[in-house]
Amino acid sequence: MRGDLLLLSPEFLVAGLAFVVLGVDLVLRRERPGWLAAIAATGLAGILVFTLVYLWGKEGALYNGTYAVDAYAFFFKAFFLITGIVIILMSVEYVTKHLTRAGEFYSLILFSIVAMMALAASSELLTAYISLELLSFCLYILASYTGDSRKSDEAGTKYILLGAFASALLLYGISLLYGVVGVTRFEDISAQLQLLQGTSTNPALIAAFVFILAGLGFKVAAVPFHMWAPDIYEGAPTPITAYLAVASKAAAFALLLRLFGVAFLPVAGQWQLLVALLAAITMTLGNLVAIGQRNFKRLLAYSSIGQVGYLLMGIAALAHQGSNPVSASHPAAIGIVFHLAGYAVTNLAVFMGVIAFSPPEQEDIPSYAGLARRSPMLAAVITVGLFSLAGMPFFAGFVTKFYLFTAAAQEGLLWLVALAILNSLISFYYYLVIVRWMYIEAPTDPKPLRLSGLTIAVLAVLLVGILAIGLYPAPLVEAISAATKAIAG
Amino acid sequence: MLGLSILLPFAAAFVLAALPAQRSHLIRVFVVAVAAIGLALSIAIFLAYDHELGGYQLREEYRWLPSLGISFKLGIDGISAVLILLNGIVFFAGAIVSWRLQPRSKEFFFLLLLLVTGVYGTFETLNLFFLFFFYELAVVPMYLLIGVWGSSSDFGTFIRTKEYGAMKLVLYLTAGSLLVWVALLALYVQSGAGTFDLEGLQQALRDGAFSTSFQRIFFPLLVVGFGVLAGLWPFHTWSPDGHVAAPTAVSMLHAGVLMKVGAYPILRVAMTLLPEGAQFWAPVLIGLATVNVLYGAIAAISQRDLKYVVAYSSVSHMGYVLMGLATLDPLGVNGAVLQMFSHGIMTALFFALVGVIYERAHVRDITVLEGLSKRMGVTGAFFAVAGLTSLGLPGLSGFVAEFLVFAGTFRTYPILGFLAILGAALTTVYILRLLAKVFFGPLPERWAHLPDATGYEKAAMAMLVVTIVAVGVWPFPLIRVIDGSVKVLLAGMGVQ
Numbered sequence: 008m009r010g011d012l013l014l015l016s017p018e019f020l021v022a023g024l025a026f027v028v029l030g031v032d033l034v035l036r037r038e039r040p041g042w043l044a045a046i047a048a049t050g051l052a053g054i055l056v057f058t059l060v061y062l063w064g065k066e067g068a069l070y071n072g073t074y075a076v077d078a079y080a081f082f083f084k085a086f087f088l089i090t091g092i093v094i095i096l097m098s099v100e101y102v103t104k105h106l107t108r109a110g111e112f113y114s115l116i117l118f119s120i121v122a123m124m125a126l127a128a129s130s131e132l133l134t135a136y137i138s139l140e141l142l143s144f145c146l147y148i149l150a151s152y153t154g155d156s157r158k159s160d161e162a163g164t165k166y167i168l169l170g171a172f173a174s175a176l177l178l179y180g181i182s183l184l185y186g187v188v189g190v191t192r193f194e195d196i197s198a199q200l201q202l203l204q205g206t207s208t209n210p211a212l213i214a215a216f217v218f219i220l221a222g223l224g225f226k227v228a229a230v231p232f233h234m235w236a237p238d239i240y241e242g243a244p245t246p247i248t249a250y251l252a253v254a255s256k257a258a259a260f261a262l263l264l265r266l267f268g269v270a271f272l273p274v275a276g277q278w279q280l281l282v283a284l285l286a287a288i289t290m291t292l293g294n295l296v297a298i299g300q301r302n303f304k305r306l307l308a309y310s311s312i313g314q315v316g317y318l319l320m321g322i323a324a325l326a327h328q329g330s331n332p333v334s335a336s337h338p339a340a341i342g343i344v345f346h347l348a349g350y351a352v353t354n355l356a357v358f359m360g361v362i363a364f365s366p367p368e369q370e371d372i373p374s375y376a377g378l379a380r381r382s383p384m385l386a387a388v389i390t391v392g393l394f395s396l397a398g399m400p401f402f403a404g405f406v407t408k409f410y411l412f413t414a415a416a417q418e419g420l421l422w423l424v425a426l427a428i429l430n431s432l433i434s435f436y437y438y439l440v441i442v443r444w445m446y447i448e449a450p451t452d453p454k455p456l457r458l459s460g461l462t463i464a465v466l467a468v469l470l471v472g473i474l475a476i477g478l479y480p481a482p483l484v485e486a487i488s489a490a491t492k493a494i495a496g
Numbered sequence: 497m498l499g500l501s502i503l504l505p506f507a508a509a510f511v512l513a514a515l516p517a518q519r520s521h522l523i524r525v526f527v528v529a530v531a532a533i534g535l536a537l538s539i540a541i542f543l544a545y546d547h548e549l550g551g552y553q554l555r556e557e558y559r560w561l562p563s564l565g566i567s568f569k570l571g572i573d574g575i576s577a578v579l580i581l582l583n584g585i586v587f588f589a590g591a592i593v594s595w596r597l598q599p600r601s602k603e604f605f606f607l608l609l610l611l612v613t614g615v616y617g618t619f620e621t622l623n624l625f626f627l628f629f630f631y632e633l634a635v636v637p638m639y640l641l642i643g644v645w646g647s648s649s650d651f652g653t654f655i656r657t658k659e660y661g662a663m664k665l666v667l668y669l670t671a672g673s674l675l676v677w678v679a680l681l682a683l684y685v686q687s688g689a690g691t692f693d694l695e696g697l698q699q700a701l702r703d704g705a706f707s708t709s710f711q712r713i714f715f716p717l718l719v720v721g722f723g724v725l726a727g728l729w730p731f732h733t734w735s736p737d738g739h740v741a742a743p744t745a746v747s748m749l750h751a752g753v754l755m756k757v758g759a760y761p762i763l764r765v766a767m768t769l770l771p772e773g774a775q776f777w778a779p780v781l782i783g784l785a786t787v788n789v790l791y792g793a794i795a796a797i798s799q800r801d802l803k804y805v806v807a808y809s810s811v812s813h814m815g816y817v818l819m820g821l822a823t824l825d826p827l828g829v830n831g832a833v834l835q836m837f838s839h840g841i842m843t844a845l846f847f848a849l850v851g852v853i854y855e856r857a858h859v860r861d862i863t864v865l866e867g868l869s870k871r872m873g874v875t876g877a878f879f880a881v882a883g884l885t886s887l888g889l890p891g892l893s894g895f896v897a898e899f900l901v902f903a904g905t906f907r908t909y910p911i912l913g914f915l916a917i918l919g920a921a922l923t924t925v926y927i928l929r930l931l932a933k934v935f936f937g938p939l940p941e942r943w944a945h946l947p948d949a950t951g952y953e954k955a956a957m958a959m960l961v962v963t964i965v966a967v968g969v970w971p972f973p974l975i976r977v978i979d980g981s982v983k984v985l986l987a988g989m990g991v992q
Contacts, residue, residue, distance in 0.1 A: 341563070399636045400629045406561075409625070413564060416681040424681060428674045435670055436663075439639055443659060447643045481561050488563060 014067050014076045017058040017084055018121050024050040025117035032110025040109035044099045047113045048092050051120075055088040072192055073131035075493075082344070082490035083127035083261050090254045090351060091120045096465050097359050098246040106152060106244060116250070119145035123258035130269075132181050132191040135262055139177075139226065143170050146255055150243040162242025169225065169235045177222025183215035193270035200273040208277060216271070216278045220285065223266075226259045229319060230289040233312050240308035241370070248304055249358035252311045253351045260318055260347055268325045268335035268494045275326030283323040283423055290316025291426065294433040303361055303370050306437065307354075310396060313434055314350055317411060318343055320423050324415040325495070335495035336418050337488070342411035344487045349395070349407030349476050356469035357392035360385055363462045372441055377450025382458060386445045388466045393438035395473050398431050403476035410484070497544065498570040498620045499556050501537045501580070502613060505530065509609035517602045524595055527605045531591035534612070538584025545577040547977045550984055552622060552695075565684075565691030566625045574981035575763065575833050576619045578974055579756055582840045583615050585963060586752045590745035592956035593848050596855075604645055604743075607637035611749060618757045624680050625692040627761060632673055634757055638738075638750070639666045645743040647854075649801055651861070661741030668734035672724030672758075679717040683769060686710055697769055698988070708772050715773025718766035719781060725758025727814040729788040736795075736807040744851030747803075751810045752844035756836045759817050763829070763985065767821070771989035774824065782822035782905070786912045788815025789919035797926045802853065802860040802934065805926060806846040809886055812919060813839045819916060820901040824989070826982055828904020833978045835897035838885070838967060842894060845882045845960040849875055852949045862930065867939035872948045876935040878957050883927040885964050888920050893967035
């Protein structure tokens with residue numbers, strides 16, 4: 008038992024770090040918010056190294072198989088730790104300038120990292136649910152952190168109400184499912200569902216899938232459950248918007264992948280079309296509505312809804328075409344995680360650009376006019392990020408999209424892939440409009456923009472990340488391939 | 497050597513990015529030097545290709561993403577060898593002509609080098625993933641190249657802003673690449689070979705993986721997708737607007753070389769991998785191509801803007817390329833490839849000349865420009881050469897290429913052959929009118945002080961003129977290289 012608990016040490020350490028940050032905040036009062044960030048970021052970096060060394064190649068299942076320590080969870084642990092470090096570094100200046108109570112801010116981020124790590128590791132419905140709630144609660148507070156801003160208050164309130172509603176739906180779906188199969192562990196569910204194969208379609212089961220999909224659809228902002236996303240993206244402090252767009256989405260997909268790739272796979276025929284249609288409307292609506300946006304953060308919200316559509320297409324592709332499969336499609340699983348990773352780096356770069364450029368009241372796209380002359384580096388990084396999101400070559404987005412789309416085409420979803428490709432064109436248009444403002448229009452305020460050393464460093468690292476994945480993706484794909492073997496292939 | 501030719505402009509772009517922006521002279525010298533090395537490499541590659549041996553040569557292969565059947569695999573045949581040579585020449589000429597480009601020249605050349613990387617890559621890769629990669633790469637820099645450094649057309653009732661031209665070009669070309677993407681994925685899945693390797697897919701074709709109905713469904717997707725960039729009617733409308741709005745060097749490269757990046761994969765991918773589809777759709781394609789020729793020529797006749805005349809003439813001449821390809825006849829396909837080369841050089845020369853005139857006169861309206869030859873003798877003479885090439889005067893490269901295309905067409909679709917020749921006659925109308933009015937009329941006071949092209953501009957354009965004449969007089973070195981590969985291609989398609 009003692010050996011088992013040690014397998015959880017990364018989670019314990021991050022939680023401990025959160026308390027350390029809170030404690031130091033008590034001592035330091037409000038004078039040095041930068042120190043808290045330094046503690047949190049170096050702490051996470053240390054934990055990352057420890058995790059990589061200690062958990063390398065370790066496998067195990069804790070608490071009667073409700074909590075998995077496998078390659079898949081290992082990959083996502085590293086993913087969330089790295090994202091956490093970047094988010095904290097992105098927040099440093101923003102927090103100093105615009106926010107009070109830095110201690111709680113950083114510790115909430117740390118707690119949410121614990122939640123996400125648990126989410127990727129849970130292999131049982133209730134564990135997953137509790138992890139998801141822990142994550143959501145952290146995010147509710149963080150989203151409304153700018154206490155004096157009405158927009159932020161509205162964002163937070165909306166988020167809490169709709170989030171609670173989504174959780175209720177999810178819980179209802181879980182209880183229906185339990186009513187049918189009588190178990191909650193993913194592998195047991197899979198086994199039970201295999202027994203049901205060949206029998207007539209069970210309405211309760213369909214209802215369970217619909218409710219679970221709706222609940223999780225809320226969390227990842229899939230259409231038609233996306234209404235909260237633009238308001239909250241706009242109202243939340245920008246680093247938190249980035250965090251929502253990247254980390255919380257990745258966590259939800261980590262769960263979706265386990266859920267649909269393992270637990271629900273035997274009855275894939277009953278949900279594949281549903282998920283495919285959800286993907287189709289999500290990507291189309293997200294991209295179409297993005298065209299009309301004037302606020303950069305709202306635009307990114309809709310564009311990320313479009314990205315969710317692509318990822319859901321991957322989920323639909325987990326099921327092999329036309330048969331009731333024993334294991335999920337490995338290329339599709341790689342495609343989802345790979346695209347998540349590429350999307351994360353890219354989106355973080357774009358958001359870092361937004362944070363570095365705009366004070367909270369200046370997020371309109373026209374205010375980016377002439378940015379290329381005021382700060383060539385900032386404009387270049389945002390442009391690279393947008394091109395990568397659109398899926399242009401050299402950049403991460405091209406390869407990750409190509410991989411994901413190829414995998415989906417392989418599983419017989421060529422019609423959906425064609426729609427996704429059409430959506431890429433639409434998204435390219437509205438990204439180009441932003442590029443036009445930055446490069447072609449004359450600046451209203453010609454004075455050069457000075458970036459701090461930290462900002463430049465973060466931008467440079469993310470830029471290198473985008474190019475590295477875009478130009479030589481093999482190492483990352485191999486890592487992901489090894490990680491997803493745990494659930495597919 | 498092939499890898500080097502892709503790496504050179506790519507690496508140069510990043511070296512350039514590190515140079516200080518104020519040192520504009522250093523930047524120009526650097527770019528011209530890179531272009532010169534590029535030209536030397538292109539010539540070396542062309543000469544290194546052994547036409548007697550045939551097949552794909554100068555192979556290189558690097559591991560890239562094995563799990564998806566993607567390796568960075570390079571290799572050329574005679575057709576690509578000729579187009580690589582074209583790219584080297586046009587890029588070098590374009591770099592020299594852009595010598596005086598002033599504002600933000602560093603960013604301009606950075607993007608131009610990326611464009612050139614994309615072109616080399618498309619012509620040299622033997623993996624369809626990378627073909628698509630480089631193909632898209634040739635689109636990415638275009639928006640900024642036109643939007644920032646381009647020029648708008650304003651004729652009172654007819655206004656086309658550069659932003660409009662840029663956006664239209666990029667969206668059309670991206671839309672085309674989407675069709676290509678879908679078709680490539682379909683090929684990948686259908687082959688069952690789990691590879692994007694061209695030769696692997698050719699093997700799958702021989703093993704019967706692509707059924708007749710599959711080929712008939714996906715051939716048009718590929719042809720229209722690539723055809724957008726090749727200026728295929730009715731998807732050509734981005735070309736006049738985009739090429740007119742673009743700065744000179746970009747128009748030269750884009751109309752001269754990039755349109756071949758569209759035509760080349762029709763041959764390399766669509767016809768090679770889907771021969772039954774090609775045979776099924778050839779009558780439709782050649783019909784559209786004939787419309788290309790005639791429509792482009794008629795549209796060119798009715799333009800007032802000198803650059804629009806050239807741009808529409810370019811659309812018209814790309815029609816010959818597509819016609820030649822669609823004949824599926826050895827003569828016709830040979831002519832198509834030679835026309836790609838000839839058209840590339842000729843159009844680059846045209847756009848360079850228009851750039852020279854526009855830079856001095858600041859107008860491109862042919863109702864206003866008159867008698868320029870008296871002050872700009874060399875410019876006028878070069879324009880005459882380009883014009884005569886365009887209408888197919890014997891002794892210049894256009895004649896040989898178009899003659900082969902006509903011959904191929906007469907052997908397969910005689911009626912369309914007549915229409916194609918009618919196109920050449922229409923070309924004569926707009927070219928001779930243009931020459932008479934703009935260059936050889938009386939010289940009004942307004943243009944009495946225009947200086948002629950500068951020495952280096954003359955040198956760059958003279959290089960293009962020499963190429964045109966050389967190919968026109970002695971096309972054999974090009975044709976023997978092209979012919980071997982065309983025979984292999986057509987034999988692989990099962991047509992004689």
